[in-house]
Amino acid sequence: xxxxxxxxxAAPTISEVAAAAGVGRATVARTLGxxxxxxxxxxxxxxxxxxxxxxxxxxxxxxxTTGITKTLGIVLADVGNPFFSGVLxxxxxxxxxxxxxxxxxxxxxxxxxxxxxxxVLLAKQVDGLVVASAAxxxxxxxxxxxxVDRGTPMVLIDRLVDSLEVxxxxxxxxxxxxxxxxxxxxxGHRRIALAWGPVTLSPATDLDxxxxxxxxxxxxxxxxxxxxxxxxxxxxxxxxxxxxxxxLKNEDQATxxxxxMLALADPPTAIFTTETEATVGALRAIRSRNxxxxxxxxxxxxxxxxxxxxxxxxxxxxxQPMRHLGATAAAQILRRIDGDESPAxxxxxxxxxxxxxxxxxxxxx
Amino acid sequence: xxxxxxxxxAAPTISEVAAAAGVGRATVARTLGxxxxxxxxxxxxxxxxxxxxxxxxxxxxxxxTTGITKTLGIVLADVGNPFFSGVLxxxxxxxxxxxxxxxxxxxxxxxxxxxxxxxVLLAKQVDGLVVASAAxxxxxxxxxxxxVDRGTPMVLIDRLVDSLEVxxxxxxxxxxxxxxxxxxxxxGHRRIALAWGPVTLSPATDLDxxxxxxxxxxxxxxxxxxxxxxxxxxxxxxxxxxxxxxxLKNEDQATxxxxxMLALADPPTAIFTTETEATVGALRAIRSRNxxxxxxxxxxxxxxxxxxxxxxxxxxxxxQPMRHLGATAAAQILRRIDGDESPAxxxxxxxxxxxxxxxxxxxxx
Numbered sequence: 001x002x003x004x005x006x007x008x009x010a011a012p013t014i015s016e017v018a019a020a021a022g023v024g025r026a027t028v029a030r031t032l033g034x035x036x037x038x039x040x041x042x043x044x045x046x047x048x049x050x051x052x053x054x055x056x057x058x059x060x061x062x063x064x065t066t067g068i069t070k071t072l073g074i075v076l077a078d079v080g081n082p083f084f085s086g087v088l089x090x091x092x093x094x095x096x097x098x099x100x101x102x103x104x105x106x107x108x109x110x111x112x113x114x115x116x117x118x119x120v121l122l123a124k125q126v127d128g129l130v131v132a133s134a135a136x137x138x139x140x141x142x143x144x145x146x147x148v149d150r151g152t153p154m155v156l157i158d159r160l161v162d163s164l165e166v167x168x169x170x171x172x173x174x175x176x177x178x179x180x181x182x183x184x185x186x187x188g189h190r191r192i193a194l195a196w197g198p199v200t201l202s203p204a205t206d207l208d209x210x211x212x213x214x215x216x217x218x219x220x221x222x223x224x225x226x227x228x229x230x231x232x233x234x235x236x237x238x239x240x241x242x243x244x245x246x247x248l249k250n251e252d253q254a255t256x257x258x259x260x261m262l263a264l265a266d267p268p269t270a271i272f273t274t275e276t277e278a279t280v281g282a283l284r285a286i287r288s289r290n291x292x293x294x295x296x297x298x299x300x301x302x303x304x305x306x307x308x309x310x311x312x313x314x315x316x317x318x319x320q321p322m323r324h325l326g327a328t329a330a331a332q333i334l335r336r337i338d339g340d341e342s343p344a345x346x347x348x349x350x351x352x353x354x355x356x357x358x359x360x361x362x363x364x365x
Numbered sequence: 366x367x368x369x370x371x372x373x374x375a376a377p378t379i380s381e382v383a384a385a386a387g388v389g390r391a392t393v394a395r396t397l398g399x400x401x402x403x404x405x406x407x408x409x410x411x412x413x414x415x416x417x418x419x420x421x422x423x424x425x426x427x428x429x430t431t432g433i434t435k436t437l438g439i440v441l442a443d444v445g446n447p448f449f450s451g452v453l454x455x456x457x458x459x460x461x462x463x464x465x466x467x468x469x470x471x472x473x474x475x476x477x478x479x480x481x482x483x484x485v486l487l488a489k490q491v492d493g494l495v496v497a498s499a500a501x502x503x504x505x506x507x508x509x510x511x512x513v514d515r516g517t518p519m520v521l522i523d524r525l526v527d528s529l530e531v532x533x534x535x536x537x538x539x540x541x542x543x544x545x546x547x548x549x550x551x552x553g554h555r556r557i558a559l560a561w562g563p564v565t566l567s568p569a570t571d572l573d574x575x576x577x578x579x580x581x582x583x584x585x586x587x588x589x590x591x592x593x594x595x596x597x598x599x600x601x602x603x604x605x606x607x608x609x610x611x612x613l614k615n616e617d618q619a620t621x622x623x624x625x626m627l628a629l630a631d632p633p634t635a636i637f638t639t640e641t642e643a644t645v646g647a648l649r650a651i652r653s654r655n656x657x658x659x660x661x662x663x664x665x666x667x668x669x670x671x672x673x674x675x676x677x678x679x680x681x682x683x684x685q686p687m688r689h690l691g692a693t694a695a696a697q698i699l700r701r702i703d704g705d706e707s708p709a710x711x712x713x714x715x716x717x718x719x720x721x722x723x724x725x726x727x728x729x730x
Binding site for chain 2: 069071080101121123251277283284311
């Protein structure tokens with residue numbers, strides 16, 4: 001433990017600059033804020049005093065004239081998700097190429113924290129917003145609408161928000177899920193579990209109710225479940241509510257939920273996981289029941305990760321193009337900041353099913 | 366693709382508010398900035414006009430009086446590292462509990478980007494900084510020193526920076542590495558590889574040169590390697606430069622480097638990895654050579670992750686207390702913002718070696 005005292009000199013205030021320059025605070029504000037009328041001599045005196053005292057140039061005041069602070073505000077539902085951190089890295093790199101810095105807030109999938117994040121970023125005068133919203137369909141998104149109305153360009157990433165007419169960069173989650181589940185059906189699987197469905201207190205009792213739940217779900221959750229339903233329907237397979245989990249999104253809940261499904265009298269022979277935590281939970285359940293993969297149980301999931309390829313067996317996963325998504329979103333928000341007022345665009349980036357060895361033919365009954 | 370036009374009304378400027386209120390810009394600035402003298406009637410007129418036009422309250426101007434913007438600036442070396450995103454989540458939660466928001470910039474282990482990040486956060490008037498610096502020992506850290514001199518409280522997290530007399534929150538990396546390597550030595554291993562050592566163009570030729578390299582390395586890299594050397598020395602084992610990688614820090618490089626070591630005439634029987642990417646690279650190399658773990662090769666690494674426990678075999682890993690580190694750093698910076706001027710403190714958080722099944726007795730020669 002150090003014994004030296006920490007230095008905490010107060011940052012010079014506008015009052016101190018005013019006192020040092022022998023002028024009033026309003027004059028300092030006008031000079032440093034670059035507005036109103038200030039004589040050349042007074043301006044020089046204020047700038048000299050500000051420099052001597054180490055006054056931090058007030059970026060916001062300077063930006064009052066240009067309106068540009070050269071920063072993007074990024075709001076992510078969960079920066080701890082490797083998908084989002086990969087996207088963020090690409091956004092930051094692309095922004096940097098144009099001289100912009102990206103400042104980030106993570107909302108932990110909490111809409112209340114998202115409202116705070118938007119408020120903070122607007123107060124920090126960011127030039128544009130890139131948002132992966134935590135809003136479910138039907139949730140109040142007035143905080144996003146207000147930012148757009150105020151003239152702050154916004155690009156949605158990973159998740160659409162129905163009521164907002166802004167640019168978006170997403171993958172076709174429904175198609176990706178349909179193809180993954182379809183590939184398991186093609187290998188003879190008839191009982192395919194889905195972890196996770198949307199979190200609900202009362203799980204769906206039938207397909208109709210499931211569709212009503214989907215109408216209120218997070219866009220990407222809903223799309224992935226729709227893709228699962230599409231694949232079943234194309235193959236003429238019945239939908240069984242017992243094969244969709246509706247638990248809170250953590251690994252322990254996923255483990256318990258998948259364990260419960262594997263204990264059914266007519267258990268699934270394949271599992272489709274829609275998130276990394278669901279994949280880890282499913283793997284834990286499979287290990288705890290000593291099921292051989294893929295001989296006794298198949299698994300395909302979102303998203304591909306470096307560790308998925310070194311698992312035994314290596315996991316078949318859906319890869320999202322994180323770099324492409326982030327770079328596209330950043331390029332789009334920079335175009336809007338530059339004044340592009342063309343109609344809102346939806347960019348759909350390709351995803352890829354990476355076949356490895358966690359899925360195989362269905363075991364014989 | 367949508368065909369509706371996107372709305373981009375310009376954000377109202379201070380000039381527009383002035384025009385609407387029938388006063389000068391300086392008066393608007395004084396009113397909204399809450400300084401100087403403005404009559405009650407004029408103040409009401411300005412506030413009414415600002416509200417009608419949807420003028421965003423200028424947080425910075427308001428903060429001129431209090432000096433507090435209720436935001437923390439977080440600078441992380443790599444937000445894509447699950448360790449840092451876990452730390453960040455704990456910082457944000459603790460800060461929120463005191464009404465503070467945490468805004469983040471990630472530097473990709475690049476000191477130039479770190480300088481930019483500090484500049485951006487100071488310009489955004491954060492009340493305090495939490496920094497995991499990309500600086501190696503001997504690197505220029507004047508950007509950090511300048512922020513401290515200016516009076517912005519700073520807490521270092523995960524990595525110390527020798528020349529800064531500020532609070533820090535770290536684990537004892539040296540001791541954690543010493544214990545992990547020591548446990549492999551206790552199981553009979555004599556040839557233990559380390560992935561990664563510090564990145565260098567010319568790898569160490571002997572122990573003396575290795576110590577000179579360590580004097581310029583990133584603090585945490587250096588400490589982990591020192592712990593490895595400690596364990597060898599305690600057991601009277603010789604140091605072999607061929608068993609330490611000095612490659613660029615990505616999985617492909619780690620794979621090649623570990624493969625190279627496994628191909629030696631006298632290969633290692635155990636591997637100690639200091640980062641997740643090194644662990645993944647080592648696993649790839651082990652798989653590609655069809656080595657059985659732990660019968661033919663043992664592995665222990667930093668940091669524990671959810672997927673480590675579902676590997677086959679489950680991996681023995683060092684767990685860092687991400688929540689504890691983040692919460693402690695946030696609590697400390699909030700105390701400094703509240704005016705605590707006691708001497709700088711170094712908090713050392715406990716780490717834990719989680720024994721699973723990737724390490725075992727050394728194979729017989």
